[in-house]
Amino acid sequence: MDIHDPGSAAYKKARRQYLKTTKNRSKDIDAEWTPFRIAEKRYKARFPPPDLSHVLDLASTTWDAEMLASGCSLYCNGVEIKPLGQSESTSPCVANVCRAFAVPSIPGLVILPSFVSPEDQRRLVRWALRDHARHPNETNLDAHYILPDKGLWNAHLSSDASLVNTRTHIPESSHSKYESSGPRQLISNTPADPTNFQAMLHSPKPPPAPSPSVSPTSPTGLISKLRWANIGWSYHWGSKQYDFTKGKGRVDDQIRGICKRAVRSVNWKEVFGQSDEHGWGNEHWRTWHETYEPDAGIVNYYQIKDTLMAHVDRSEVCATSPLVSISLGNAAIFLIGGLSRDVEPTAILLRSGDAVIMSGPACRRAYHGVPRILEDTLPDHFSLGLDDEDLTSWTSYESYMQTTRININVRQVFPKGFDPGLHVEK
Numbered sequence: 439m440d441i442h443d444p445g446s447a448a449y450k451k452a453r454r455q456y457l458k459t460t461k462n463r464s465k466d467i468d469a470e471w472t473p474f475r476i477a478e479k480r481y482k483a484r485f486p487p488p489d490l491s492h493v494l495d496l497a498s499t500t501w502d503a504e505m506l507a508s509g510c511s512l513y514c515n516g517v518e519i520k521p522l523g524q525s526e527s528t529s530p531c532v533a534n535v536c537r538a539f540a541v542p543s544i545p546g547l548v549i550l551p552s553f554v555s556p557e558d559q560r561r562l563v564r565w566a567l568r569d570h571a572r573h574p575n576e577t578n579l580d581a582h583y584i585l586p587d588k589g590l591w592n593a594h595l596s597s598d599a600s601l602v603n604t605r606t607h608i609p610e611s612s613h614s615k616y617e618s619s620g621p622r623q624l625i626s627n628t629p630a631d632p633t634n635f636q637a638m639l640h641s642p643k644p645p646p647a648p649s650p651s652v653s654p655t656s657p658t659g660l661i662s663k664l665r666w667a668n669i670g671w672s673y674h675w676g677s678k679q680y681d682f683t684k685g686k687g688r689v690d691d692q693i694r695g696i697c698k699r700a701v702r703s704v705n706w707k708e709v710f711g712q713s714d715e716h717g718w719g720n721e722h723w724r725t726w727h728e729t730y731e732p733d734a735g736i737v738n739y740y741q742i743k744d745t746l747m748a749h750v751d752r753s754e755v756c757a758t759s760p761l762v763s764i765s766l767g768n769a770a771i772f773l774i775g776g777l778s779r780d781v782e783p784t785a786i787l788l789r790s791g792d793a794v795i796m797s798g799p800a801c802r803r804a805y806h807g808v809p810r811i812l813e814d815t816l817p818d819h820f821s822l823g824l825d826d827e828d829l830t831s832w833t834s835y836e837s838y839m840q841t842t843r844i845n846i847n848v849r850q851v852f853p854k855g856f857d858p859g860l861h862v863e864k
C-alpha cells in the first residue's frame with residue numbers, strides 16, 4: 439500500500455490531516471481507553487499508517503504440509519493458530535493443505551481462508567446487491583426512502599433518472615409511533631436467552647423515525663449509502679432485538695448451503711473436544727453437522743472509510759451456535775477480543791473469500807469489530823470476472839466493489855429444540 443511510502447501523496451495528505459486534527463488534543467484522553475479501543479484507534483488511523491506486522495494473515499504464509507498435518511500449534515505474525523484436521527463429513531483440506539484454523543486464545547473461533555471460490559464470490563456479490571438489497575428484505579435506507587420496486591441496484595443499473603422519494607412526509611398525528619434510531623447503534627442491550635425470550639417477544643418495537651434532513655436522491659447516489667440488508671428473522675435496531683412478530687424471512691438457499699458447508703467442514707471435536715471448561719454442559723457442538731440451521735443475519739456493505747465499532751452480537755437466543763461470516767471484495771482488519779473491552783483483541787486480516795466461524799460461549803459473545811477496510815485490495819478475480827453470466831453488467835459490480843467490502847454475517851437465533859412458534863401464538 440502506498441500509504442506506507444513517506445514520499446507518496448497519500449502519506450503526505452494523511453500526515454497533514456493528522457497534524458491538523460491532533461493539534462489541540464489532550465494527551466491523557468488515551469489513558470482511559472480500553473485495550474480494544476486502543477487497537478481500534480491504531481488500525482483506524484490514516485496517520486501514521488497502521489503497522490500490520492502483528493495481524494494474523496493466513497494467506498501470506500506458505501505452510502509446511504507436515505506441520506499442518508501434525509495438528510500442533512503454529513504462529514503467524516505472533517498469533518497462535520491451530521490447524522484443524524479433516525471432519526468426517528467434508529474436508530476443508532485441499533491437496534493436503536489445511537484450510538481450517540482455530541485460534542486457541544479465543545475458543546470457538548475458526549478461520550477458513552479462501553473458503554468461497556472466486557466464481558462464488560462474484561455470484562454472492564451479485565446476490566448481495568441485485569437480489570438481496572430490496573423488498574421484502576429491509577435495508578438501512580428503508581427507514582428514510584421509499585425504495586424502487588425493482589430494487590435500488592436495478593434502478594441504478596438502468597440509470598434511472600427519477601429520484602427516490604423520502605419518507606419525511608409523515609402525518610404529525612403518527613409521529614409518536616416512531617422512534618429515533620440509526621443503524622448500528624452502540625447501545626448495550628440485554629443478552630437474549632431462553633428465559634427472557636417471552637418478555638422480549640412482547641416488548642414494543644416502534645418503527646424507526648425517518649430522518650428529516652434527507653432529500654430525494656438518485657438511485658446511483660443512494661447506492662453508496664447502502665450499509666446493511668437484513669437476512670431471515672427481522673431485526674429491530676431501536677431495541678436491538680429480533681421482531682419475531684414480523685414472521686420468518688427466507689434465508690437464501692445459496693447462502694444457507696455455503697454456511698452449512700462451512701460448519702460441516704470443521705472437525706468440532708478438535709475445537710471443543712479437549713476441555714469442557716467453558717461450562718456449556720450439553721456439548722451441543724457434537725450435533726452441529728446435522729443440526730446447525732441458519733435463520734437470521736445481515737449483509738454489511740462497507741465503503742473504504744467505514745468502520746464497525748466493538749460490539750457483541752447478543753440478540754440471538756442461542757449464545758453458542760455458529761455464526762458464519764463471509765468476506766467479499768476489499769480486505770479488512772477484523773478485531774476480536776473477549777467478554778469485555780478490557781481484553782486485548784487479536785487482529786485478523788480478512789480477505790475476499792475467507793469465512794470466519796464464531797461459535798461457543800467464549801467466542802460467540804466476544805467483542806469484535808472492523809476498524810479498517812484496506813483500500814486497493816480488491817482481488818484480480820473481481821476484474822477478470824467477465825467469463826461468467828451477464829457480461830455487460832459485471833463492470834458495474836466491479837466499479838462498485840473497487841471501494842467496497844461486503845460481509846455476509848449469518849446466525850442461528852434459536853437453540854435446537856426451542857420452538858418460538860409455541861410462544862408467538864398466544
Ligand SMILES: O=C(O)CCC(=O)C(=O)O
Pocket residue numbers: 736738746751763772806807808845847
Ligand atoms: O464485517 C465483519 O467482518 C463483521 C460484521 C459483524 O460483526 C456484524 O455484522 O455483526
Ligand SMILES: [Fe+2]
Pocket residue numbers: 749750751806
Ligand atoms: Fe458482529
